[in-house]
Amino acid sequence: MKYIIIFILIITTMNAFELKQWTKNIEKLSDEEKHVIVNKGTERPFVGKYTNEKSRGIYTCKVCDAPLFDSSDKFDSNCGWPSFDDAIKGAVKRVPDADGRRVEIVCANCGGHLGHVFEGEGFTSKDTRHCVNSISLNLTKKPDAKDEKLSYAYFAGGCFWGVEYYLEKLDGVKEVISGFMGGHVKNPSYYEVVRSNTGHLEAVEVVYDASKISYEKIARTFFEIHDPTQINGQGPDIGEQYLSAAFVNSDKERETIKKLIAELEANGYRVATKILKKVEFYRADESHQNYYDKKGSKPYCHGYTKRFK
Numbered sequence: 001m002k003y004i005i006i007f008i009l010i011i012t013t014m015n016a017f018e019l020k021q022w023t024k025n026i027e028k029l030s031d032e033e034k035h036v037i038v039n040k041g042t043e044r045p046f047v048g049k050y051t052n053e054k055s056r057g058i059y060t061c062k063v064c065d066a067p068l069f070d071s072s073d074k075f076d077s078n079c080g081w082p083s084f085d086d087a088i089k090g091a092v093k094r095v096p097d098a099d100g101r102r103v104e105i106v107c108a109n110c111g112g113h114l115g116h117v118f119e120g121e122g123f124t125s126k127d128t129r130h131c132v133n134s135i136s137l138n139l140t141k142k143p144d145a146k147d148e149k150l151s152y153a154y155f156a157g158g159c160f161w162g163v164e165y166y167l168e169k170l171d172g173v174k175e176v177i178s179g180f181m182g183g184h185v186k187n188p189s190y191y192e193v194v195r196s197n198t199g200h201l202e203a204v205e206v207v208y209d210a211s212k213i214s215y216e217k218i219a220r221t222f223f224e225i226h227d228p229t230q231i232n233g234q235g236p237d238i239g240e241q242y243l244s245a246a247f248v249n250s251d252k253e254r255e256t257i258k259k260l261i262a263e264l265e266a267n268g269y270r271v272a273t274k275i276l277k278k279v280e281f282y283r284a285d286e287s288h289q290n291y292y293d294k295k296g297s298k299p300y301c302h303g304y305t306k307r308f309k
């Protein structure tokens with residue numbers, strides 16, 4: 001028993017010591033921040049600043065600025081708090097929670113309370129959910145740096161997992177990102193779009209090297225890997241978020257799409273694909289990127305069909 005008491009004393013002193021170094025920073029915290037970070041409270045679910053945050057960047061500790069989580073590890077758990085399936089190496093310390101059941105997570109640098117970690121829930125392949133209070137964090141956004149040497153094209157052709165899968169295989173295409181376009185909500189979540197009330201289409205951003213592949217070649221492939229004649233969705237996915245569209249960046253792209261649609265119509269297809277002006281592209285969270293490669297499976301509603309002569 002004596003040893004246990006000494007052990008508890010050491011632990012308590014250590015925690016106090018860790019935070020003591022940061023007294024000045026802690027004094028600057030609001031009462032709400034202190035309640036969570038120092039007194040290990042929990043913010044209310046679904047109201048935290050970063051619960052649905054999609055920006056790319058690094059989440060740092062509110063007290064000591066240590067980098068804690070990378071946005072690429074953030075996923076939609078729908079639990080009401082920001083969720084990460086990994087932390088920056090060595091940045092987050094696990095300690096048994098005072099409740100004797102859960103595992104608490106604290107900033108390894110200053111000891112500030114972050115939240116809890118859960119395993120075995122099956123959300124992502126890492127099977128880990130760091131459930132973090134937004135109020136314990138700051139976000140340093142990385143600019144969505146566009147490489148001047150590369151070009152960007154935007155298409156919607158049903159479930160973005162399949163469109164991404166096929167367009168990514170083209171030579172000269174550097175990257176295809178799954179996301180949302182055309183709705184009336186900023187930074188929509190996957191669940192919001194799937195519930196079909198944001199007006200967004202599931203879309204992809206194709207990042208390509210125009211010296212290696214043309215916009216026309218990508219657009220041709222787009223028309224041959226999804227059914228451009230389906231008017232109510234794509235394959236089994238029915239709803240406005242699955243409609244077929246090309247979001248054009250310029251008159252030249254518009255003319256290219258018009259030309260390709262005319263070719264298809266000459267081949268007997270009644271094309272439902274809309275030509276829309278390029279609008280803001282919202283990247284979907286990491287769990288939707290490279291979906292089929294991560295799962296090791298093939299798309300269920302996309303495939304190649306030759307439609308051009």
Ligand SMILES: [Zn+2]
Pocket residue numbers: 061062063064065066107108109110111112
């Ligand atoms: Zn810290």
